[in-house]
Amino acid sequence: MEQAKREGAAFLSTMAFEYEPQEGKDEPRRHGDLVFDFDHKEDPEIARNDCILLVQYLRRNGVDPHLLGLFVSGRKGFHIIVPTYLFGATEGDPLLPMIYLRMAQYISVRLWRGGTTSLDFSMYAMGKGKLLRLENVRRGIGTYKVPITWEELSGMSYSELAELTVAPRQIEQRPPSLKVVEPLAAMFAYNRKMVHCPPSSELVDTTKFIMQCKFVQHCTRNAASLSEPEWHAMLSVLKGLGQEGRWLAHDLSCEYPGYSRAQTDKKFDRAVPNMSCEKIKKLFDCDCECGVHTPSMLWATANSGESANAAKSSEAEKLIKLADTFDLYPSENGLAYADVMVDGHRKTFRVESRDFREILRFLHYKQTGKALKALAANDLIGYMEAKALHGGAKAKAVYTRVAHCGDVVFIDLCDEKWRAVEITAEGWKVVDKPPVRFRRVMGMQPLVAPAAGGSVHELGKLLNVDEGAAILLEAWLLGALSPGPYPVLVLEGEQGTAKSTTTEILRQLIDPSIAPTRSAPRCEQDLVIAAHNSHVIALDNLSGLSPWISDALCRIATGGSFSMRKLYTNEDEVLFTVMKPIILNGIDQLAERHDLADRCLRVTLPVIPPSQRLTETQLKAAFDEAAPKILAGLCDGVSCALRNRTRVEVENPPRMADFTKWCVAGEDAMSWEPGAFLQAYRANQSESVEKALTADHVANAIITLMRNRSAWEGTPSELLQVLEEVVGERVARLHVWPKTATSFGKNLTRVQAFLRKFGIDVNRQSGGNRTITMTNEQAESAVNVHVGMSVGEVFE
Numbered sequence: 001m002e003q004a005k006r007e008g009a010a011f012l013s014t015m016a017f018e019y020e021p022q023e024g025k026d027e028p029r030r031h032g033d034l035v036f037d038f039d040h041k042e043d044p045e046i047a048r049n050d051c052i053l054l055v056q057y058l059r060r061n062g063v064d065p066h067l068l069g070l071f072v073s074g075r076k077g078f079h080i081i082v083p084t085y086l087f088g089a090t091e092g093d094p095l096l097p098m099i100y101l102r103m104a105q106y107i108s109v110r111l112w113r114g115g116t117t118s119l120d121f122s123m124y125a126m127g128k129g130k131l132l133r134l135e136n137v138r139r140g141i142g143t144y145k146v147p148i149t150w151e152e153l154s155g156m157s158y159s160e161l162a163e164l165t166v167a168p169r170q171i172e173q174r175p176p177s178l179k180v181v182e183p184l185a186a187m188f189a190y191n192r193k194m195v196h197c198p199p200s201s202e203l204v205d206t207t208k209f210i211m212q213c214k215f216v217q218h219c220t221r222n223a224a225s226l227s228e229p230e231w232h233a234m235l236s237v238l239k240g241l242g243q244e245g246r247w248l249a250h251d252l253s254c255e256y257p258g259y260s261r262a263q264t265d266k267k268f269d270r271a272v273p274n275m276s277c278e279k280i281k282k283l284f285d286c287d288c289e290c291g292v293h294t295p296s297m298l299w300a301t302a303n304s305g306e307s308a309n310a311a312k313s314s315e316a317e318k319l320i321k322l323a324d325t326f327d328l329y330p331s332e333n334g335l336a337y338a339d340v341m342v343d344g345h346r347k348t349f350r351v352e353s354r355d356f357r358e359i360l361r362f363l364h365y366k367q368t369g370k371a372l373k374a375l376a377a378n379d380l381i382g383y384m385e386a387k388a389l390h391g392g393a394k395a396k397a398v399y400t401r402v403a404h405c406g407d408v409v410f411i412d413l414c415d416e417k418w419r420a421v422e423i424t425a426e427g428w429k430v431v432d433k434p435p436v437r438f439r440r441v442m443g444m445q446p447l448v449a450p451a452a453g454g455s456v457h458e459l460g461k462l463l464n465v466d467e468g469a470a471i472l473l474e475a476w477l478l479g480a481l482s483p484g485p486y487p488v489l490v491l492e493g494e495q496g497t498a499k500s501t502t503t504e505i506l507r508q509l510i511d512p513s514i515a516p517t518r519s520a521p522r523c524e525q526d527l528v529i530a531a532h533n534s535h536v537i538a539l540d541n542l543s544g545l546s547p548w549i550s551d552a553l554c555r556i557a558t559g560g561s562f563s564m565r566k567l568y569t570n571e572d573e574v575l576f577t578v579m580k581p582i583i584l585n586g587i588d589q590l591a592e593r594h595d596l597a598d599r600c601l602r603v604t605l606p607v608i609p610p611s612q613r614l615t616e617t618q619l620k621a622a623f624d625e626a627a628p629k630i631l632a633g634l635c636d637g638v639s640c641a642l643r644n645r646t647r648v649e650v651e652n653p654p655r656m657a658d659f660t661k662w663c664v665a666g667e668d669a670m671s672w673e674p675g676a677f678l679q680a681y682r683a684n685q686s687e688s689v690e691k692a693l694t695a696d697h698v699a700n701a702i703i704t705l706m707r708n709r710s711a712w713e714g715t716p717s718e719l720l721q722v723l724e725e726v727v728g729e730r731v732a733r734l735h736v737w738p739k740t741a742t743s744f745g746k747n748l749t750r751v752q753a754f755l756r757k758f759g760i761d762v763n764r765q766s767g768g769n770r771t772i773t774m775t776n777e778q779a780e781s782a783v784n785v786h787v788g789m790s791v792g793e794v795f796e
Contacts, residue, residue, distance in 0.1 A: 454629030
């Protein structure tokens with residue numbers, strides 16, 4: 001490595017070989033430290049938090065964090081290097097990358113429960129190893145990959161760590177320890193055995209084991225509150241794994257209060273591997289029907305012999321006949337679905353869903369009098385999925401809560417009879433057998449049936465809003481039943497304005513759920529899955545939006561496609577195309593980024609006087625009485641919109657033109673005054689633009705610069721320098737202020753459209769002569785002095 005540094009090499013392979021890999025020759029032994037590569041392009045703070053979780057996990061297993069190599073890469077990522085001497089891998093191994101991959105997968109399952117993580121598993125590809133940038137080597141973007149300490153990683157934000165990458169640096173490192181860390185050594189030895197000797201009936205894959213055994217999941221997730229009998233039961237289960245279960249027992253037990261290695265060894269030695277599913281259910285109802293006597297033998301092989309083979313053949317035939325009773329087909333987005341006829345009405349399920357699996361178990365028991373074993377169920381599900389996707393069936397549309405089919409709209413009531421509301425241009429009615437297919441997901445609740453003669457104005461009895469805000473909320477509800485795109489409803493206000501209650505009421509009126517609101521998602525995958533499994537996304541009590549959340553919400557509101565890697569695969573993707581209504585609420589100003597602000601309906605709620613506050617019981621009674629009438633009024637509005645949407649023309653439509661046209665087409669049935677919606681919506685958008693500009697330092701500075709001049713011309717660097725003089729040193733030193741001409745150009749692109757609304761036109765010339773020309777058509781007259789404010793200052 002020192003030679004590489006002297007010669008100026010920017011990269012070094014993570015693997016060293018005894019000799020070059022050659023075809024027809026035994027694989028050489030590979031050497032190299034265990035490297036964890038964390039990257040998150042949208043929000044590097046997620047990558048930093050993932051790094052902290054990993055180091056804390058290693059600390060619990062006896063690793064001194066000061067012996068690790070911790071690096072910030074200078075481009076939204078981190079490297080953590082675990083030296084081989086800590087776990088006894090100094091001799092090397094031909095399959096070392098595969099061993100490291102299994103170790104990384106196991107740790108990922110332990111820390112992130114198999115969910116999304118910023119850990120990059122491509123680091124462990126076989127071959128000549130992945131190239132890793134050397135420390136203190138300058139990148140093309142001008143930053144360096146530099147070493148950091150554990151205290152810096154855990155105590156500084158990513159933006160603060162990124163500032164360290166502007167120049168090379170050295171940190172004092174502790175000398176290598178000659179003591180092997182036993183838990184890591186046991187993990188390495190076990191996974192080495194797993195790579196060289198694949199799992200059998202005697203050797204169980206621990207990564208799959210802790211993911212499939214629900215009792216073990218329960219124990220690891222509730223370490224602090226686990227009872228003593230449950231802990232002993234878990235040790236008994238792990239004892240069934242043989243001696244390899246010992247290190248797993250320590251790994252899963254180290255989070256318990258009062259954990260002792262010696263005490264755990266003692267209890268593990270005394271444990272008897274006889275913990276059956278029936279015994280476990282007396283301690284914890286895992287709702288598991290795996291059909292085996294001991295969880296540790298989930299992958300035990302079946303008895304051999306002709307009689308066993310004959311029994312298997314007979315059982316397979318019964319399962320195929322059971323599968324043939326369903327109508328199997330692919331959805332338009334390529335997922336496998338099945339239609340089931342129950343009591344004369346059709347139910348639709350995704351083949352891989354838990355609900356469908358339960359139906360299979362029930363029908364199998366009804367036909368055979370025997371429980372459907374877990375392995376047989378998995379095989380049956382796999383066969384049915386393959387038949388649905390590749391059996392020649394025509395793709396069919398499957399909807400969640402609301403379906404638009406040409407000139408007809410259906411709303412799933414989500415009741416036991418699978419009824420729906422059918423809305424046409426002539427009116428609406430409740431139908432027992434809707435022609436469209438709706439999917440049901442966990443958490444969905446029945447929607448109250450609409451009552452004829454109702455009105456949306458009943459909403460005023462439930463919410464704490466004035467007439468103008470009521471029109472906007474009614475319009476958002478009407479728009480939520482349109483084909484889309486949808487505006488993002490933002491509810492703002494101080495404490496005591498019923499923001500959460502208002503959010504829940506709006507959600508429950510059109511898309512009831514056991515959990516009507518949720519907190520901010522941890523990653524884009526969580527947000528997309530929530531959008532896929534509901535009609536309305538409601539995020540509660542937000543304290544700001546990170547850039548990646550803001551961008552994702554924009555794409556979901558106006559329609560976008562998302563892809564993510566399928567779990568436990570290297571190249572398979574799961575694709576989602578979603579467009580859903582969104583509600584956000586919080587005390588802080590949420591829609592600061594201009595692209596989100598341009599899609600917003602922003603409503604500020606007033607404080608509720610104590611004399612007007614309702615109890616939960618009173619509010620529930622009022623909601624139960626008003627909900628059928630409000631939904632009926634919305635159905636009338638949708639019918640009116642279907643009737644008039646081809647005849648309505650909106651002059652100079654705003655950004656959300658489809659939403660605007662839909663609401664104008666339905667305003668006759670909404671009992672609004674003519675033009676009241678457009679007036680309220682245009683005023684709301686202007687206010688939203690003004691608030692977004694107030695929160696944007698660059699936009700404020702440009703408005704202040706152009707207030708008393710009609711034109712300005714110069715390069716991006718010159719403009720950035722001028723604006724820094726306008727805002728002053730305090731603002732220019734903030735992390736949100738662009739530091740380079742490149743980052744300034746990106747920021748300028750976002751604010752150009754909004755500046756144009758204030759008469760300031762920005763023309764950017766590309767090519768060799770990069771010139772920015774700004775003109776102010778209105779000079780001082782059109783610019784509100786309040787828009788020149790930022791963080792309490794007015795730029796003069």
